[in-house]
Amino acid sequence: MAYWWSTIGLVLAIYVGISIALYYLQDYMLFKPEKLPKDFQFNYENQEFKEYNLETRDGATINGVLFKPKGKPKGTVLYLKGNSKSIKGWGKFAVDFTRLGYNVLMGDYRGFGKSTGKRSQKAIKRDLQVIYNKMKELTPEENIIVYGRSLGSGFAAKLASTNNPRLLILDAPYYSLTKVTVRYMPFMPLSVLMKYPLPTYKWLKYVQCPIHIIHGTKDRLIPFKSSVKLAQVNPKLTKLHAVLGGGHKNLNNFESYHKMLQDILESEVKDIDLSTTSINVIHSAKKSK
Structure with a gap:
């Protein structure tokens, strides 16, 4: 009997130990930042851009770059990137929007690139709202598009839920970050341990x-x-676009992805007069003999 109690105690100790490690190490597992020196000079081939620094109320600095199209911009895309690298590399995706006539604002989360400050879900949400408020001073809100890629999709959903942008575009989004993590750690109490639950579905x-x-x-x-x-x-407002054969990091390599972006950004939203459709028509059942 003593053997079984000691075994149970050992298992519980290991379980608690893993839980504690997961709680304190999840920042290192979730975020893969590339840090840049303060004097780093961005260089994007064949793109016009301007660097910005935003000081937050807690003393952090959020660094970002605004990419500009040729001619008068149709609006501004706030691009919320994934969990790795910095805008040094992510900036190459701005062409997908500038070619269509849109400004693109990309910023690094705290601890990424030249951005500073202690990172938390609350702090990042607050930073993004400050950035959004600044954007509204330069671009009418009806011309702002929020685009969230992977990790950024949850933050994009949150931002759109408390503001009124023209469009919300989610690229490879998760239902919630807790749901993604539970696939790899099904026996851990993630609802309690996750510091970044990012419940996209709630905000949508x-x-x-x-x-x-x-x-x-x-x-x-x-x-x-x-x-x-x-x-x-939110089915009445949502349209799902499937990139057939696309993975998590290669959608930009598919022509269909770029056609989707163009259709989304250039199409006008029109209400449907349902009275002119077959919405109320019911298929008749086969008559039994």
């Missing part, structure tokens, strides 16, 4: 602008089915 309920979700059908990190579930949260 309150978004009032059109929502476009883009996801690869062969995404192994965040399965396509997560976007199918998200599309059902």
